[in-house]
Amino acid sequence: MGIGLLPHEFALGGVFMPPLFIAAILGVLAAILTARMLNRRRLSNYFYYPPLVFVALVVIYTVLIGTIIIPV
């Protein structure tokens, strides 16, 4: 594994934040965008209970971002 893929904290003005936290924030934002797009196309009608689907989307995006973009 290269040095660039090692998990590391993010520093903001001396305040350190864990990489999972950043990945989770990005995951939530991505899930919100997905939800808005699904609403606009009326595709959310096919889900039985959208709030749970939203939670699932957050988890999926967090895992994907944590694996590919921000190593956690």
Next chain:
Amino acid sequence: MRLDTRFKEAFKVALAFALVYGIALKLSWLNPSWAGFGVAMIALQTAGQSIHKGLDRLAGTIPGCIAALVILGLAPQERWLFMVYTALWIFFTTYMMIRSKNHPYFWNVAGFVCLVILLTGPASSATDFQHAVFRTLETALGITVYTLITVFIWPVNNAGAIRDSIDKLATTFEDRNQAIWGVISGQAEIAKVESLHQQSIQQLGQFSQALLAEGSENYEVHEMRPALERVHQLATSLMESQDRLETSLEETTRIDIRALFPKLEEFLTTQFLKSGNPVVKPHRIELKADQDELSRLSGFDTAAAIIVEEELNTLGSLFTELGNHLQSIRENTVKTGLDVDKNTYDSGTPGWLPVFDREHLMGALFPVLCLIAGFLIWIVFNPPGHSAWLELPAIIGMTVGSAQQTRASKLFKPFAITLCLALAVYTLVLPQLSTFVGLGLTLFLCVFVVRYFFTGLTQLAGMIAIINVISVQNQQSYNFAAQANSLVFTLLAVLFVYVMSYLLGSSRPEKVMLKMTKRFFRSAQFIISQIAREPDDKPGWLAQWKLAYYRNEMTMLPAKIDAWGKSIDYSLYPDTSQEHIGQLVTSLQSIVYRFEELQSAKRSRRPTQAPDGQLINGLRKWAKELEFTFERWSERPDASGDDHRRQKIQAWLPVFERRSEEYLRIGSNDSKDAQEDLYLFLGGLRGLSKATMNYARVGQDVDWDQWREERFS
């Protein structure tokens, strides 16, 4: 330089805030932020409103402190018993907060103060008592300082607010009478009457608030409170009477109302409530139907005319009584200590049967669930915030539970922004200060900025952020990690309450309206099934309780549906407009009124004998049809799939009218009163059928299928 109101209000609150901190720090009191909370929570636009809220806060602190001390005394070392007692107290105070019309804030304070005292690090019973006393003292300090500032610096009071609101209400009632006459004479549209109905509801609410606010700052108004409450009660009854009259007039489309009631124009256009109008002294016009015209009408039209006559005379009595009451208030001749009669609708069931409101119960249960879940999170995971998980989710839960239309998700952004700004001030500005001059100026500026530039939830979040994050103690120390953890905890708590709010059901207003409409028809189905029962079949106490419960549901649901309807984002549903929802609510309210008329007629007389029993069988079949219709609508409120049933009821109505006319002809040996009772009963049945068909027509305008669609909210 002319200063605007917002500047003055922001200045006063900021000044009071800085002063209470100065006093509390100078006297070395326990926790100056409690005094700051006192100022932040009671600062409202007028002195009267602030005084009223301040008194509620002070009075609510005392039972909250007592409850906390009792809970700590009863369960000092048993965590589960401690939880049970705390949950019971929070349930009770939240329920009372939702039910209370005049003092909801009192109960809110009683609830959260108990939680605050329970968690202020009790090391011994002496410490608990000290915390309770200082909480009360500092709350009183905050209220007193703010009250003095608001009374002496740029005072804004409610003087004349009650008089203004009564004048506006009186004008609306008079205009509504004129509008009703306009509709009868064909000169006005029904939409004008409906808009005046909405106006009267708003003005009644403003009158209540003015009564609370001006009553708190004016001794004379406080003395006359029983008389003014009677005015409020009469005004409410008058508004309801005008509502009933409008729906009763829908039954008279076949009748020439003006010929039937020759004095109707004079009756409706010369009832005055405001002084300065031509007829200063209210006078009663007795309205009687012209007997010759009445004798020409069919049985059902006679029934409709009798109902309208009764309603008009009720309206006249209320106008006269309210006018006389207002006259005596203006002339200062009203007797103090008036007994305010409770306006009870005789439901025909024993008064001892208690019925609960589902929304109130759910609202009261919600903070309890947040409390218990928060407690479990604390003892199992111990996340940032620690023991505060017992307190903050329950406090936010009380607010969300009492105002279920407020979406908990809306709290996140204001808290996030204001907490971050407050943390920046705590980290960068406060460590540079060394005297109270600097601290006082900083607090003043922070509060001024929040009060001047922010409104609504953001303003409230800003005040809480200033008090909690910029926490000031006499032995001041700075701990960035603790404050950052506190910020993370607060945001987590808000998210937690948002997730828990899904336990209350969907947060989408259209889904809530759909459920409530189904509940409405479920109630209607049960009530009509009771009407269709055999005469000898007396209901047991359980059936009586269910009847009282469903009747209460039916009465309350149209107003709730109307309130939720105002929260719908109509841009998402272009096929449904606010007017459609208004018509839907009016049609549901009309069904309620018809049921009430039927119930009051049913108790006096039921047709028990028919020449061949055909009429009785016909009535039972009719009731069964309606019961089936309501059952269908309790599953799917849209009438579009029910044309067959509606046509059946529509076809059956003329048959029902013919059979009833035959019966009435044969039963004409009965006394006049008995005949009148019979007309009312049969007319009530017909009125209910027509109201049902009206809903079927109106319901088609709402796009129910789109409301049923799932979407991310």
